[in-house]
Amino acid sequence: MANKRLATYISTLVYMDEPLLIHLKSQKAHLLALAVKGDDANKAPYVATTVSTKDFESYMDGHVDLRYIFTYPTGRSTYTFDMMELKDNRISMTPFEGKLPEAYLPAPRFFSTSHTHDLAEAITPLGVERLDVDGEWDMPDFGEFYSRYSDVYYFLSTTHAFADANRPEQSRKHIKQAFTSKPFKGGFSYVHFYSALPAGISRQERLRMDKIKYESPGYVLVHGDGETFAETEALVRSFIDNRGELRDLYHQLHEFLSKNKYLTMPGEHFLPTEPAAPYINLRATEIAEKLKLPNIDTLKSLVENNALVFAKIVLSLYRRLKETAEFFAQGRMNFTDRDV
Structure with missing residues (x-):
């Protein structure tokens, strides 16, 4: 099995009763993590994908939707983790092998304009x-x-x-x-x-x-x-x-x-x-x-x-x-x- 990977929590992008979409970083790599349904009330399962800088900027600028980020780019790495295990803003992620099931994927046509919170590193045009x-x-x-x-x-x-x-x-x-x-x-x-x-x-x-x-x-x-x-x-x-x-x-x-x-x-x-x-x-x-x-x-x-x-x-x-x-x-x- 591939080694686990540590990531740092950066900010919440969508919050509705609980964080639904969050931004993480692992060293310089961006990750977007989506809350998924689970049967254990004591756990908060998420699925995360690495995002290239180019694709991350395209998503934040509204040029691509969230489903594209989770499904289309080649060279992505996907992970799962339990948000309850977050400690000192750090989380250990487990590599996910194979294709993500439909239940883990965001709905089509969800764009960054629907975020409830701004990106922590938001860029304001001049x-x-x-x-x-x-x-x-x-x-x-x-x-x-x-x-x-x-x-x-x-x-x-x-x-x-x-x-x-x-x-x-x-x-x-x-x-x-x-x-x-x-x-x-x-x-x-x-x-x-x-x-x-x-x-x-x-x-x-x-x-x-x-x-x-x-x-x-x-x-x-x-x-x-x-x-x-x-x-x-x-x-x-x-x-x-x-x-x-x-x-x-x-x-x-x-x-x-x-x-x-x-x-x-x-x-x-x-x-x-x-x-x-x-x-x-x-x-x-x-x-x-x-x-x-x-x-x-x-x-x-x-x-x-x-x-x-x-x-x-x-x-x-x-x-x-x-x-x-x-x-x-x-x-x-x-x-x-x-x-x-």
């Missing part, structure tokens, strides 16, 4: 952005908008965070890795790059959609960092105001990189001694400044002053800003006050 929605939308349209808007937001958030010397070293390491670990030679390099950015910032700065009112006119409420929301809005407005000149600058640099086969060259193969390095850096900086991109020097530092990687990232940001700005230019999306 700000709220309200985006007004109008006109006609197909389902793929909103997904495309939110994806591009998120890319711009996280790009600004991570460069701002890296510029802050008071940030935890682990956060700065995640951000640095996102900017230096991709080949940037086209295709999925950029998808992976933008997907890696959220890991470098705190949960309270990450985007979380709070409410959607689909009617036309309607609105979307998004939680995140207020300063980054303001920077994102400024970039979108700057793009709309300067789109003609920006388009010309983009095509000039893109054409130069294409003709000289730099678009398909991995970033690490581009040496500082390349004769084209000063020209590429100059043109990319010109686009960044015309966009009114903050923290340009920080961005160059993040890519270790590699002119080609700097240029490719600026061009990729241009493309995402272009797609985001079009929704505002069409009148289907509009900025409103952030403090609502």
